[in-house]
Amino acid sequence: xxxxxxxxxxxxxxxxxxxxxxxxxxxxxxxxxxxxxxxxxxxxxxxxxxxxxxxxxxxxxxxxxxxxxxxxxxxxxxxxxxxxxxxxxxxxxxxxxxxxxxxxxxxxxxxxxxxxxxxxxxxxxxxxxxxxxxxxxxxxxxxxxxxxxxxxxxxxxxxxxxxxxxxxxxxxxxxxxxxxxxxxxxxxxxxxxxxxxxxxxxxxxxxxxxxxxxxxxxxxxxxxxxxxxxxxxxxxxxxxxxxxxxx
Ligand code: PGA
Numbered sequence: 001x002x003x004x005x006x007x008x009x010x011x012x013x014x015x016x017x018x019x020x021x022x023x024x025x026x027x028x029x030x031x032x033x034x035x036x037x038x039x040x041x042x043x044x045x046x047x048x049x050x051x052x053x054x055x056x057x058x059x060x061x062x063x064x065x066x067x068x069x070x071x072x073x074x075x076x077x078x079x080x081x082x083x084x085x086x087x088x089x090x091x092x093x094x095x096x097x098x099x100x101x102x103x104x105x106x107x108x109x110x111x112x113x114x115x116x117x118x119x120x121x122x123x124x125x126x127x128x129x130x131x132x133x134x135x136x137x138x139x140x141x142x143x144x145x146x147x148x149x150x151x152x153x154x155x156x157x158x159x160x161x162x163x164x165x166x167x168x169x170x171x172x173x174x175x176x177x178x179x180x181x182x183x184x185x186x187x188x189x190x191x192x193x194x195x196x197x198x199x200x201x202x203x204x205x206x207x208x209x210x211x212x213x214x215x216x217x218x219x220x221x222x223x224x225x226x227x228x229x230x231x232x233x234x235x236x237x238x239x240x241x242x243x244x245x246x247x
Contacts, residue, residue, distance in 0.1 A: 002201050004219065004246045005035040005160065005226035007121060008233025009061060009089055009207075012041060018234075019044055023051040025236035031055055035226070036243050038233070039089055042075050049084045059087035062095060063118070065108035077116035087119040089228070091147055093166045103146035110151055114158065121160045121228065122147055123207070124187075128167035136165075137186050144190055156201045162228040163187060168208025170230055177217045177224070180206045184223035212241035219245055 014022065019040060037057045040048040048058045064074035080088065090113065091106040106122070113120045124143040126136045140163065153159040163183050165175050175183075184204050191199030206218050207228035218224050226246060232238040 002225050003035055003157065003203050005037060005203055005205055006239075006243045006246050007037040007087075007089075007162075007205065007226065007228045008039065008239055009092070009228055009230050010038065010040050010233060011061065011094070011230060013234055014040060014044070016044065016047060019047055020051060022234075022236045022239075023048075023053070023056075026056075026240055027053060029236070029240040031240060031243050032247065034243055034246050036246075037087060039087075042080070045080070045083050045085055057086040059085045059089070059118070059121070061089045061092070063088045063090070063109060063113055063116075065105060065112045067112075077112050077118055081116045081118055085118060087121055087160070088113050089121045089123065089162075091123040091143070093123065093125055093164060093169060097166070103143060106147050107149050107151070110147060110159075114151065114153070119158060119160060121162055121205070123162045123164050123228070125164040125166050125169075125208070131165065131167065136183060140183055141186060141190055144187055148194060153195065153198065153202070156198060156203070160203050160205060161187060161191075162205040162207050164207035164228060170209070172209050174209040174211075174214050174218075175206070177221050180218060181221040181223055184221065188223050210242065212238055212245075215242050215245040 039059045039061045042060045060080050063077040090109045095101045110120045124140050126139040130139045203225035205226040205228045206224045210227040210229045211232040
């Protein structure tokens, strides 16, 4: 069965004080078990693991495509795994647009993450310009194809996709549930072409201004299997509402 996930992407936010109070407050909510994941800044992985308790998995926001070696400033997937990370967000639009990451590099990172037994949360999405030019499907499906070239998951919990329209990230503008579902349905078709029955069960998350007030409508769509959340994952109160919406 396709799993539903609620994943918080903290980006370059939350210092140690905020991490401590976030998990303290979240624990007081006594959430039932679920697929609740948090990606703090990599430098805070150990603290987040220690404070988060059993109900949360912790992961990273990026990793290198390389093995150990002379790559100053990079983050090694094997070291993330060793530290206790469960997953890694790859291909986020901020990595693509600010740091110039190409489909090819993202593909190499996905492969490296899987070899290191981290679950890639692979992000794709079109810009406003591309949407307005009627190129949404071409762009998104192209990113999926290129990013998954030679990637062969054997279980549904080995790979997660996240559709995040760039125009909806951090802007307060959410895609409507119908707009998102249209893209998710096309991604689903492609995943079935690529992976057969397994492709029908891989989780496809939506991301872009998800918040307590719009999450239920999005999650009600058959091919929206959870959310990747930036802003609304920073507050325990909001994040706990989002987690509850996955039950
Ligand atoms: P947002 O960010 O929820 O703040 O729009 C989503 C993301 O970047 O993953």
